Structure formats: C-alpha cells, structure tokens
Amino acid sequence: MIQLIGLKHDVKIGIREKLSIIPKHQEKCLKALLNICEEAVILSTCNRTEIYFKSKDENIISKIFEALNWDKTLIKCVFNYKEEKAIQHLMEVVCGFDSLLLGEDQILGQVRDAYEAVKASKTTQKELQRLFEKAIACGKKFRTKSKIGDIPVSSSSMVVKQAMGRGHKNFMILGYGAVGELTSKYILEGEIDLLYIAVRDIQKVNIEDPRVKIIPFKDIHKYYKEVDCVISCTSAPHNVVHLKELPNKYLLLFDLAVPRDIEEIVSENPLYEVYDIDKLGDIHDDNYKRRECSMKNNRYIVDEAIKEYIEWKTIKEISSLIIRIKHNGEDVCKERLDTFKHKKETKDNEKLAEMLLKSTSNAYINRAIEVLKEEHLKGRSKECVEIISRIF
Template sequence: MIQLIGLKHDVKIEIREKLSIIPKRQEKSLEALLSICEEAVILSTCNRTEIYFKSMDDEIIKKIFKALNWDENLIKCVVNYKGDKAVQHLMEVVCGFDSLLLGEDQILGQVRDAYEIAKGLKSNKKELQRLFENAIACGKHFRTESKISEIPVSSSSMVVKKAIEIGHKKFMVLGYGAVGELTSKYILEKNIDVLYIAVRDSKKVNIEDPRVKIIPFNDLQKYYEYADCVISCTTAPHTVIHLDDLPNKSLLLFDLAVPRDIEEIVSENPLYEVYDIDMLGDIHDANYKRRVASMKNNRYIVDKAIKDYIEWKTIEELTPFIKKIRHIGDDVYKERLTTFKHKKETKDNEKLAEVLLKSTSNAYVNRAIVVLKEEHLMGRSKQCEDIISRIFQQ
C-alpha cells in the first residue's frame, strides 16, 4: 500500500528543522528507507518534509523514524496518509493547493527533483513511479490551464516584494541553489543598486550584470554593512548568520532555509527585523484572491488525475489474475498444437483442424455453462449472464 508521512501544518519551524532532510543527505536517507520499505521518495523543501513509500508493515512509522535517526517522540508531529488519501495529497501538493503560499510555482520543480533522485537510486518502482509521473503531468497541465504562473508567487518573490516596498536597494543573498538563484532573479528585475551573492564556489554563479558582486562565503561579515536587506537560503545543516558578525545598523533579514540559517538571538535585537519561513504568510499579497479563483475553477484537473491513478491502481491489482488466465489459455492452445503436429501426417488436416478448433471452443463454452448453472442455483445467474455475454460479445 502506498503511504506517506508528512509534517502537520501547525508544526513550528523549531520542530520542522529537526525532521528536515537537506539535499546532500537525501540519497543516504533513501538508501536507509529502502532497507525497510519496498519503494520510497523523499520530498523535502523549505516548508515541508514528506516521505512517500510502499509498505504493509504496521510498525513502519517507527521504523522510518529509527532509520532516519529522528526522535520518536516527534511522531505526534506527522500525519500518515494511506492509499487514496496519499494519492490525493500528492496531486494537491504538486498543483500548489497545499502550499503556505497558495499556488506557488516552485513546488512542481521540487516534486520533479524528488522523483529524479529516487529514480536515480531506483527507489521508486512501479506504483510510486507511476504516481509521481502522473502527478508531475497533472502539475504541468494544471499550470497550463489555470495560467497560475501568470500570477507569480513564491517565498522568493514575496520577500523581494516586501523589501522593495520598504525602499531597500542594497541586497545580499546567501547561497545560490534553486531558491537563491530564483531570489536573485527577482531582485535583478527591480530597480536596485547592488546585489551581493555569497557562495562557497564562485563558478556556480554566471550572471552578467554590473550590479552583481560575488563574494566569498567566509567573508560575509565584511559585507553586511553594505546591505539593507539580507536573504539567506542555504542548505547548511547549521546557522550561518550570527549576531556577533552583524553590523551596528538596521537590517531586514529573511531566512528561507530549513534548518534555519539565522540564529534565534538575532531577532531579539531591535536593530534587526527578522522573518523566517513561518512568517511569510503574514506578508500581504494582493494577488491572493486571483489565485484562489483560478485554482478553484481548475480543481477538476486535480480530481481527474486522482481518479485516473486510482483506476490504474485498481486495474493493476488484477494483473496476477490476468497473467494466470493467459497462462491457462497458452496451455490449451499448446496442447492442441502438439496434437496437430503428431497427427497431421496421418489424418485429414482439414478435418483435424476442425476437431481441434471445436474442442478449443468447447473447453471454454462448456466451462461457462457449468459456472452459469452453479451461479443460477445460488441466485446469481443475472450477473453471471451479463459477464458471460460480454465475454462472448453477445
């Protein structure tokens, strides 16, 4: 059975960072999961950690926590969806229905990345592979039909918008992964003076813009005083912005990372206005009502994708029985073919073929008649007649 465990919506960031899986640990975590699950895919973003897996083990949740070295006392902080509910959740996630910022467009790429990592490790087999391929196709279709991408929203766009509205023109971005790159893109679309991008490897950044200054990550503290707004989005497992390194001036700081990049004590200083990922929902978004309407009008796409997958899964459950029927059919024709080969030199071939074809037909017609009689005696003849009629196309 396909299942998922995911963080509850009301779980604070202090707990989420304890149950996060940073990118460089994702493959190792998948390998650990494969020792206890038939299939597994990890979807880990700044605002969610979800594990999709296939298992019938009643103790699987505890085993997952143990395999990932998570505190079992935090099991109460996750939800466990099974079967159709898990399918529905992923379809809603990939289309942005379950995001903190409704309709945000980054999640589709994040789901695709999660699938590709699992595919590379062969940790998603038939059922999860089909589920994620269907979900990704659903996400693409939904965005095309709803045109939700024309009403842009992401954590990156929201924080840049707020900083610009306040009047900031000197930015610093820490980290240049997917979120850092997107954040830098939004910043450079605005009328700004300078953008400092702090990275450990300068070759990762390829931007030809005179406003961009690439700085070594280890020299952060030397450049803080030149910025008005700092946006941190690294994948570090520890804090990277510390109170002692910050200048004696007002700063607007956004922490888009989980685990957090900014140590908690920074927010206690009145000089610094600090927003973590949990606080982004408080930032006003004028496009919210437009997104709600667009998503509501195109909800049917999600519902159809859910229905299609569930139907595929239901039919897939018949596969062993269908193989058995085909095997029986093969035995019947092979038996008659053997008879034909043995007798074709001594018998009238046309008469022999007629007898063998007739016996093949009788093998199934006579059996259908026997089953019909048995079902009639048990009061189920009407349904049996309908099925047999459909088989014989009458």
Template structure:
C-alpha cells in the same frame, strides 16, 4: 499499500528543522528507507518534509524514525496518510493547494527533483513511479489550464516585494541553489543598486549584470555594511548568520532555509527585522484572491488525475489473476498446436484445423455454460449472464 508521513501544518519551525532532510543527505536516507520499505520517495523543501513509501508493516512509522535517526517523541508531529488519501495529498501538493503560499510555483519543480533522485537509486518501482509521473503531469496540466503562473507567487517573490516596498536597494543573497537563483532573478527585475551573492563555489553563478558582485562565502561578513537587506537560503545544516558578526545598523533579514540560517538571538535585537519561513504567510499578497479563484475553477483537473490513478491502481491489483488467465490461454493453444504438428501429415489439414478450432472454442463455451448453470442454481444467474454476455459480446 502507498503511504505518506508528513509534518502537520501547525508544526513550528523549531520542530521542522529537527525533521528536515538537507539535499546532501537525501540519497543516504533513501538507502536507509529501502531496507524497510518496498519503495520510497523523499520530498523535502524549506516548508515540508514528506516521505512517500509502500509498505504493509504496521510498525513502519517507528521503523522509519529509527532508520532516519529521528526522535521518536516527535511522531506526534507527523500525519500518516494511507492509500487514496496519500494519492490525493500528492496531487494537491504538486498543484500548490497545500502550500503556505497558495499556488506557489516552485513545488512542481521540487516534486520533479525528488522523483529524479529516486530514479538513480531505483527506490521507486511500479506504483510510486506511476504515481509521481502522473502527479508531475497533473501539475503541468493544472498550471497550463489555470494560467496560475501568470499570477506568480513564491517565497522569493514575496520577500523581494516586501524589501522593495520598504525602499531597499542593496541586497545580499546567501546561497545560490534553486531558491537563491530565483530570488536573484526577482531582485534584478527591480530598480536596485547592488546585489551581492555569497557562495562557496563562484563557478555556479553565471550572471552578467554590473549590479551583481559574487563574493566568497567566508568573506560575507565584510559586506554586511554595504547592504540593507539579507536573504539567506543555504542548505547548511547549521546557522550561518550570527549576531556577533552583524553590523551596528538596521538590517532587514529573511531566512528561507530549514534548518534555519539565522540564529534565533538575532531577532531579539531591535536593529534587525527578521522573518523566517513561517512568517511569510503574514506578508500581504494582493494576488491571493486571483490565485484562489483560478485554482478553485480548475480543481477538476486534480480530481480527475486522482480518479485516474486510483482506477489504474485498482485494475493493477488484478494483474496476477490476469496473468494466470493468459497462461491458461497459452496452454490451450499450445496443446492444440502440438496436436496439429503431430497429425498434419496423416490427416486432411483443413478437417484437422476445423476440429482443433472447434475444440478450442468448446473449451471455453462449455465451461461458461457449466458456470452459468451453477450460478443459476445459487440465484446469481443475472449477474453471471451480464458478465458472460460482455465476454462473448452477446
């Protein structure tokens, strides 16, 4: 059975960071999951940790927490969806219905990335492979039809808009992964003076713009005085912005990372205006109603994708029985083929072929008649007639 465990919506960031999975640990955790699950996919973003898996084990949730070295007392902080509910959830996630920022445009790429990691480890087989491929296709189709990308929203766009609205012109970004790259794009679309990008590997950044300066991550404290807004989005497992390293001046700081990049005590200082990922929903977004309307109008795409996958999965459950039918069919024709080969030199071939073909037909027609009579005596002839009529195209 396909299942999902994911963080409840009301779980605070203090708990989420304890159940987060940073990219460098994702493969290791997947390997641990494959020891207890048939299939597994980890979807971990700044705002969610979800594990999709296939298992019939009633104690699987406890086993997953143990495999990932998570505190079992936090099981109460996760939901466990099974079967159709898990399928529905993923389809809605990939289209942005379950995001903190409704319709945000990063989640499709994040689901695709999660799926790509599993392909290398072969941790997704038939069902999860089909589910994620269908979900990604659904997400693409939904965005094309709804034109939701024409009303863009992401954590990056929201924080940059807030900073620009406040009149800030000098920025610093910590980290240059997917979020950092998108954030820099939004910043450079605005009228700014300078953008400093702090990275550990300068080769990862390729921006030709006189307003951009790439700085070594270890030197970032030397540049705090030059900026009025810092946006941190690293994948570090620990804090990277500390109170005793910040300048004695007003700063706007956004923490888009989970685990958090900014130590909690920073927000207690009146000089610093600090926003973490949980606070982004409070930032005013004028496009919210437009996105909501477009998403509601195109929800049928999600519903259709859910229905199609459930139908595929239901039919797939018949696969073992269908395989048996095919084997029986092969046995029947092989038996008659063997008879033909043995007798073709001693009998008239046309007469022999007619005899064997009629024998093949009778093998099924006569059996259908026997079953129909048996079901008629049990009062089920109507249902049996309907099925046999469809098989024989009567």
C-alpha cells in the same frame, strides 16, 4: 499499502528543523528507510518534510523515527495518511494546493527532483514509481491548463516584492541553489543598485551584470553594512547569520531555509526585521484571489489523476490473473494452429477451419457454462450471470 508521513501545518519552524532532511543526508536516510519499507521517496523542501513509502505495517511511524534518528516525542507533530488519502495528498502537493503560498511554482520541480533522486538509488518499484510519474504529469497538465504560471508566486518572488516595495535597492543573497538563483532573477528584474551573491566557490557562479558581485561565503560579515536587505537560502545544517557579525544599522532579513540560516536571537533585536518561513504567510499578496480562482476552476485535473492512479492500482491487483488468461488463450490458439498445420494437406481446408474455429469457441463457451452451473448450484449465480452476460 502506500503510506505517507508528513509534518502537520501548525508545527513551528523550531520543530520542523529537527525533522528536516537536508540534501546531503537524503541518500543515507533512504537506505535506512529501505530496511523497514518496500519502497520510499523523501520530499524535503524549505517548508515540508514528507516520506512516501510502501509498507503493510500500519504502526510503522515509530520505526521510521528510529531509523532516521528522530526524537520520538515529536511523533505527535506528524500525520500519517494511507492509500487514497496519501495519493490525493501528493497530487494536491504537486499542483500547489498544499503550499504555504497557494499555487507556488517551485513544488513541481521539487517533487520531480525527489523522484529523480530515488530513481538513481532504486528505492522505488512499480507502485511509487507509477504514483510519482502520474503526479508529475498531473502537475505539468495543471500548470498548462490553469495558466497559474501567468500569476507567478514563490517565496522568492514574495520577499523580493516586499523588499522592493519598501524601496530597498542593495541586496545580498546567501546561497545560490535553486532558490538563490530564482531570487537573484527576481531581484535583477527590478531597479536595484547592487546585489551581492555569497557562495562557497565563487568560480561556480558567473553572472554578466555590473550590479552583481560574487563574494566568498566566509566574508559575508564584511559586506552586511553595504546592503539594505539580506535573503538567506542555504542548505546548511546550522546557522550562518550571527548577531555579533551584523552591522549597527537597520536590516531587512528573509530566512528561506529550514533549518534556519539566521540565529533566532537576531529577531529579538529592534534594529533587524526578520521574516522566516512561518512569517511569510503574513505578507500580503494581491494575486492570491486570482490564483485561488484559477486553481479552483481546474481542480478536476487533480481528481482525474487520482481516479486514474487508483484504477491502475486496483487493476494491478488482478494482473496475475489477466496474464494467466492471456496465456490460456495463447495455448488454445497454438493447439488449433498445430492441428491445422498437420491436417491442412489431408483435409478439406474450409471444413478444417470451420471445425477449429468452432472448437476454439467451444473451449470458452463450454467452460463458461460449466462455471455458471457450478455457481448456480452454490447459490451465487447472480453475479456470475452478470459477468458472463457482459462478456458474451
């Protein structure tokens, strides 16, 4: 049975931090899950933690919390979907229907990365493998057909637009992973004066733009006074922006990380305006209605993908019977072919072929008649007649 546990939408960031799985811990967590599940995939982003898994155990949530060393008192903060509902949820997630920023374009890559991670560790088998491949294909098709990419939206684009709309021209980005790189792209498309990018290893980032300065992460406190806006998006398991290190001036700060990068106490100081992931939804977006309309008109792509996967999964349940039928057919064919080879020199080939073809036909027709008689005597002929009528 395919199942899913994920964080409820109304769970505050303080709780989400406790149930997040940062990249460097994912492999260890996957191994722990495989002790209690047949297959597992972890999808962990700045705004969601979801675990897709296959298990017959309908009361497995407590075991998952134990395996991941999560506080069991927080079980009330997660939902548990099974079978079709879990399948539907993933298809909606990959197309951006379940995102805080409707239709945001980063989630497809995040789902693909989650799947690639488990492919390397071999924690998926046929059902989850097929599900994620179908979901990724669905996400690509949805973006192509809906042209949602023509109405760009991401946490990065939203915060940069908000900052630039206020006239800020001096920026600092903390972290240069996928989100940091995308954020810098949006910033450099605008009319800015300066962009600091703070990284652990300055040799790993090379941007040929006179407005960009790469700085060591350990020195970020030295440059705060030179910027108007700080955008933090690291994968650190702890705070990296501390109140005591901030300058005595107004700063606009965006925290796109989970766990949070910015100390909670910073938002209590009137000098600093702080937006974390929970507050991003408050930022007005003029493109929302356009995205909503485009996504609604192309919802059928999601429904088709769900239907196709469920049909595949249902047919898979009788795959062993299908294989047996094929093997029986091969046996019947081989037996007649051997007869033809042995008798073709001594018999009239035309009559021999007619006899063998009729024998092949009778092998199935006679068996169908026998089954029909047996089912009729048991009072179950109606469905049997319907099936045999469709075959013949």
